Amino acid sequence: MKHCGVAVVGWGTVGTGVCRMLLTKREELAQRTGADLLLRRVVDVDLERPRTFPVPAKLLSRRLEDVLDDPKVEVVAELVGGVEETYPLVLRLLEAGKHVVTANKALLATRGRELFARATGRGVAIAFEASTAGGVPIIRALAEGLVANRIESIVGVVNGTANFVLTQMARNNVSYAEALAEAQRQGYAERDPTLDVEGIDSAHKLAILARTGMGVEFDLASIPCQGISSVELCDLQYAWELGYSIKLLAVARRVGDEVELRVHPALVPRRHPLAWVDGVFNAICIRGDAVGDIVLYGQGAGEMPTASAVVADLVDMALGRAQKTFAQLAEPAEGLRLRPTTEIETQYYLRFEALDRPGTLAQIAGVLGRHDISILSVMQKEAPAESTFVPVVIVTHPAKEAWLSQAVKEIDQLGVVQGPSIWIRMEQ
Amino acid sequence: MKHCGVAVVGWGTVGTGVCRMLLTKREELAQRTGADLLLRRVVDVDLERPRTFPVPAKLLSRRLEDVLDDPKVEVVAELVGGVEETYPLVLRLLEAGKHVVTANKALLATRGRELFARATGRGVAIAFEASTAGGVPIIRALAEGLVANRIESIVGVVNGTANFVLTQMARNNVSYAEALAEAQRQGYAERDPTLDVEGIDSAHKLAILARTGMGVEFDLASIPCQGISSVELCDLQYAWELGYSIKLLAVARRVGDEVELRVHPALVPRRHPLAWVDGVFNAICIRGDAVGDIVLYGQGAGEMPTASAVVADLVDMALGRAQKTFAQLAEPAEGLRLRPTTEIETQYYLRFEALDRPGTLAQIAGVLGRHDISILSVMQKEAPAESTFVPVVIVTHPAKEAWLSQAVKEIDQLGVVQGPSIWIRMEQ
Numbered sequence: 071m072k073h074c075g076v077a078v079v080g081w082g083t084v085g086t087g088v089c090r091m092l093l094t095k096r097e098e099l100a101q102r103t104g105a106d107l108l109l110r111r112v113v114d115v116d117l118e119r120p121r122t123f124p125v126p127a128k129l130l131s132r133r134l135e136d137v138l139d140d141p142k143v144e145v146v147a148e149l150v151g152g153v154e155e156t157y158p159l160v161l162r163l164l165e166a167g168k169h170v171v172t173a174n175k176a177l178l179a180t181r182g183r184e185l186f187a188r189a190t191g192r193g194v195a196i197a198f199e200a201s202t203a204g205g206v207p208i209i210r211a212l213a214e215g216l217v218a219n220r221i222e223s224i225v226g227v228v229n230g231t232a233n234f235v236l237t238q239m240a241r242n243n244v245s246y247a248e249a250l251a252e253a254q255r256q257g258y259a260e261r262d263p264t265l266d267v268e269g270i271d272s273a274h275k276l277a278i279l280a281r282t283g284m285g286v287e288f289d290l291a292s293i294p295c296q297g298i299s300s301v302e303l304c305d306l307q308y309a310w311e312l313g314y315s316i317k318l319l320a321v322a323r324r325v326g327d328e329v330e331l332r333v334h335p336a337l338v339p340r341r342h343p344l345a346w347v348d349g350v351f352n353a354i355c356i357r358g359d360a361v362g363d364i365v366l367y368g369q370g371a372g373e374m375p376t377a378s379a380v381v382a383d384l385v386d387m388a389l390g391r392a393q394k395t396f397a398q399l400a401e402p403a404e405g406l407r408l409r410p411t412t413e414i415e416t417q418y419y420l421r422f423e424a425l426d427r428p429g430t431l432a433q434i435a436g437v438l439g440r441h442d443i444s445i446l447s448v449m450q451k452e453a454p455a456e457s458t459f460v461p462v463v464i465v466t467h468p469a470k471e472a473w474l475s476q477a478v479k480e481i482d483q484l485g486v487v488q489g490p491s492i493w494i495r496m497e498q
Numbered sequence: 499m500k501h502c503g504v505a506v507v508g509w510g511t512v513g514t515g516v517c518r519m520l521l522t523k524r525e526e527l528a529q530r531t532g533a534d535l536l537l538r539r540v541v542d543v544d545l546e547r548p549r550t551f552p553v554p555a556k557l558l559s560r561r562l563e564d565v566l567d568d569p570k571v572e573v574v575a576e577l578v579g580g581v582e583e584t585y586p587l588v589l590r591l592l593e594a595g596k597h598v599v600t601a602n603k604a605l606l607a608t609r610g611r612e613l614f615a616r617a618t619g620r621g622v623a624i625a626f627e628a629s630t631a632g633g634v635p636i637i638r639a640l641a642e643g644l645v646a647n648r649i650e651s652i653v654g655v656v657n658g659t660a661n662f663v664l665t666q667m668a669r670n671n672v673s674y675a676e677a678l679a680e681a682q683r684q685g686y687a688e689r690d691p692t693l694d695v696e697g698i699d700s701a702h703k704l705a706i707l708a709r710t711g712m713g714v715e716f717d718l719a720s721i722p723c724q725g726i727s728s729v730e731l732c733d734l735q736y737a738w739e740l741g742y743s744i745k746l747l748a749v750a751r752r753v754g755d756e757v758e759l760r761v762h763p764a765l766v767p768r769r770h771p772l773a774w775v776d777g778v779f780n781a782i783c784i785r786g787d788a789v790g791d792i793v794l795y796g797q798g799a800g801e802m803p804t805a806s807a808v809v810a811d812l813v814d815m816a817l818g819r820a821q822k823t824f825a826q827l828a829e830p831a832e833g834l835r836l837r838p839t840t841e842i843e844t845q846y847y848l849r850f851e852a853l854d855r856p857g858t859l860a861q862i863a864g865v866l867g868r869h870d871i872s873i874l875s876v877m878q879k880e881a882p883a884e885s886t887f888v889p890v891v892i893v894t895h896p897a898k899e900a901w902l903s904q905a906v907k908e909i910d911q912l913g914v915v916q917g918p919s920i921w922i923r924m925e926q
Binding site: 199210285358363 | 526634635644648713771786791794795797802805806809810813814817818
């Protein structure tokens, strides 16, 4: 039996879940895993706020030093969140020789490189299963189970809040604003939902997935990131008629020596597993050169699912497994370059509000043709009673994004459409 | 960098895939994982048969001793298959101090207990990701990623051949025999398909999953096992009308201190992820007390998907991770008992070919009622032109299997139905 002293720093929702598990399941866990995890300290600035699970007072502290100075604490679960104050905190933990388990996607996405390097320099490890897709063991899948593969693509629905909003819109035929309000009422969206609905949280997770699965290193700001706040109900409906759902996707795709990284709403064929993910669930589709397509699906957040991932990492640390897995992460070595956004090539869904008179479609099609964009299908809807504009929905064959955006700009200046027109990428 | 000598015993389809990967991707793998896997020997009784990937002649041998006696071979991939001749072979490898990576589900399901015990006694490990669901990292998920959970249930579509046959039947409205012939034409089914279509292969995988995820130990013969050869096209069609697909499921479910294990066709709601699995794909749904429902989906067989899992295990062995993971498997410790089949409680789909005259339904319902089986819905179809019998489809509320089978027996003796009547379990 391996005995391992553990501290929890950050006694919030997930921290409470981890304490609950360590304090109620210690023996069961030890028997199952061979690792005896002893909770030695719980640190938070606020020890007064009521929690859903009590921690013995003798374990509580407001001082990080009580963790740093305790040689029996080998592994620390960092569950504070945030970046500015947490980065130096994690550095202090690493410097003190503590292994760190973290659920902090923003921290890893923005400062991961420095943290992994510092950990390696200090001979300790950072494990982060809980940072992406809650309890779904996606980091292990990429770092261990699929390690024999060259990962060709990672495409995920990784933000439960955004997916809940899109699911609500599609199911109940309500606007984005109404669906968001419902998500807030049900506690799935924050009062300020920006991080979730604007794709920033998805970009953080994408950075972690791409780093773990493809060894690619990059500046977070270079991921083009578009959220769902501009998705209109009618586009969900037209997409449905065409056989597609609209999902907020995080996409990493290898193209030669380059990797395309992007976060945006996309049309996904309804027969694709990612289209089936409803509500607050997450799913990630990984394509490996040997294994083909693998999909992992589960709850992407919440106290106990996330605690499940944190405790799995604590066990891995106690047994010495995580140290072996993550030794490689300090030095992303494959030398992949980030692919410029203008080089992206997908199919596109276009919606024009077009003047309902002869020749309009010909003018639109003419501009697309001049930019070498082939049309796969056209769907013209009836004009609403009070309007002189009719929605024209066009699905294109794969086309370069640079050309597409230029073409749409030109079409918006023709005088026959009420712009700005809508274009949404499609993933097959 | 960890250097590790590897041997492959069994140069068939998967063996070829493993050789292909080790010989073409050695550097790439080493860079990515920190493990340098050197293929030192490939053993097979038949070295003449043409393979799709050549192995240098100096590595080939017909003698297992060339592996046993080579101290530089640390890990052996056993890809021979079968049980009778392979069991002593694996024992010899373990006795010689070799770690063993295997894809052999039949061997582990029938002799796993002895093999794990022998490995532990000899201080070596057995890893077996490739034994279940091909390249899908399901063993790692259970043994590591979800280790903080008490696993409540494991429900899987784990046999691609059977799933292909059922998918063909449903899609093309063909009989079992026609769909099986198509599977054989396409190379998805063996000439003797018994292992796959009768559920035996699924039972092997279920034994491995239940042992790994729940620590339960049992005699393989005690898993009730029913295949798909008796599934009729009309039942697929009626199930579809009710909102269900029929899948061959492997089910492990914890009920108190007992575990229910069973393999059989079942109705699965079409909104459930397991109903989406088409063709030769596999999917496994795991419910953990902390993580909730997780689904893993991917190709369940094939040269490269399976090789992907074998090589992942070789890396784990080289790094010393697998040894830590599987130390616990020798001693299933949770003391779970196997639940008797008669205690199983699910909903049931029943189909009676009933005489088309007043009072028949009342008689059937009367028998069900006397056995305390509640009816959820009844669907009576039109009689075929030439028949005096009409199909009556009944869906029940959850009921004990002992009562259900007794009730159906009694109904078959009423004289108003043409038995034996059909009953199929339902999983929600």
